[in-house]
Amino acid sequence: MLEAKNLSKTFEGTNALVNLNLSVASGEIFCLLGQNGAGKTTTINLFLGLIKPTSGAALINGEEVKPGSNTNQWIAYIPEVVQLYGNLNGLENLDFFSRLAGYKHSKAELSELLIKAGLQEADHTKKLSSYSKGMRQKVGIAIALSKKAEVILMDEPTSGLDPMSTDEFTSICKELAAAGKSIFMATHDIFNAVNVGTRIGIMKEGKLVHSSDTDNISANELQQLYLKTI
């Protein structure tokens, strides 16, 4: 579970995030929309513990994210472009990042994780430099699966993906949520947010100005709301 309690961040006098209160429970996919600079990545970086909050707290599984805390063991992160080691193949990359997190998997287990993440077996031994963006995202998901992450933070993961890859990625996210993961996704893709998300939020100038379930809203309605809000 992921929670923000009055979470605020100021960079040299500029409010990047103002009193964010939010919680994403197990099995939920929260899609955060907003323009560039709205505070989406800042929110993710606060949950990752890469920056310190000015006030308030970011919590993972009830534990506050701060230096020395063990919250990273529950989190996985999938950036816009999953930049792994180009000279290594998918299996080697997964093996390295798993071991780093303290998990030692057999080759068969690694392969299984990659298949679970949607990467075809024939691609497992190909060098990562030959992978498309979508394939890299899948290795990123496999890394999340390998460390048994309970919370997955995604920063514009479908940006630049072709419709088929986006659709595939959406399915994987839904499977992950069904398996009990809490997913927090920052995105510009309104249609995908409605499709994949269980809840959506709109952020403007560091403030969460709208939050609702996706059950009662269509993509067109969300687009209208988004444009009106922004």
Added chain:
Amino acid sequence: MWQIIKNEWLYLRRTRMLVGLSIGFVMVFLFSIILGNYQNQKELKASETAKKHLREQWESIEAMNPHSAAHYGTYVFKPSNLLSSLDEGVSSVTGNMLRVEGHVQNEMVHSEASQMQAISRFGKLKSSLLLKFIVPLLLIFLAFNAVSSEKQSGRLKLLVLQGASPIRIVLAKTVAVWLYGVLLLALVVATYSLLNIQNLSGDTLFRSLMVFVSYALYYFIITGLTVFFSARWQNSTVALTSMLGIWMFWSVFLPSVLLSSVEKWHPLPSRNEFKAAMREDRSKGIDGHNPADERGKELEKEVMAEYGVDSLYKLPINYDGIRMQADEEYGNQVWDKHFGNMRTVFTQQKQSMQIAGLFNPFISLQNASMGFAATDNMHHQEFLLQVETYRREFIKILNDKHAYGGSKTGDWGWKANNEFYKSVPDFDYQPTALGAIFHHYLLDVGLLLLWFILTLSLLFYGTRKMQLV
């Protein structure tokens, strides 16, 4: 940390350009090692042959006046040691042969630099040239974007999130690149050892180990600083430029400036000044009030009184031999004074250069490398002292034979037989054991260690200030 190091190596192994570069580099190293070893063996063989030939010549003297034999003299050779092919130090300019004769302490001749213009201009292709200048450059090129590339690609976030702390990442990156340098270093030292396995002694192994430790420390300093810059600055080009600047300043600019400064702070007399001062002291006396002719008259009186005669020609011995030995001993005192002064200046110069290691670890490396390879000026001076001790012993034996061998004063035609010449010992150079002079290099090793600790501290400090996003 081990996972990151392993991964770095896997990545380096898969980088074709680096693999190609490494193969080329190893080839050059092997070539320089084999060439250096061949030259060393050739030199050793040549000096052994010459030594043997000269000894045979000496032992074939049938009958000769001992004083003529003192002028005939002999030659001694400075044998090159195993490690001199690793770092030749001052060997190529000091020469390796010295004539030993009566009345005079000759200088060494037959330096390589004086005989080969190319060597005097460019130096020889030695492993030390590659180890001191090229390997550090290679390490800089390998490490300059070690952390910045992770930051720029966003991988750093992922690494930290997977549980690798920034300090672990930075240290692992440093160690991974450092190990590359250490591997090349180990290859050089191991190849030399294997090529000369039959001549390896405990002292040579100890020296090799210290050479290895000194270079390994220096490589860590270079790699650590480069990784520090890479972690500290977002732009890898700034890290590369900074380290190249430091490399140039440390390895090229500062040593030359320091050497010139040290020579000005502690000047040595010119060869003419040195020789003129020796001549003057020998003729006028060390204190300037004891001329040679007065010293001679004093000695005559003493010897005649000892034997209770009133003429040198009534002595049962040959006074000429006693006079020549007395003159020799006086000359030795003069030499001790002037050579002692010169050694003091050498020591002052060495100490100043050692202290300069506070600002430049390359200087400490250079001192340690030459010192542990037994090719620095200190080892050369130790050799000269051994030669001088032998010369004194050699001349004393000849003068004593002249004085007490059976001839009378003024009997210059008297000759000693072949048995006597065979009994005169040959020069037997005893290499200086590192254990006996190790304290002279403590400062160099200590400063390299200090720089090592400083670099480690910088890495810790650098990661604290490192921005992850």
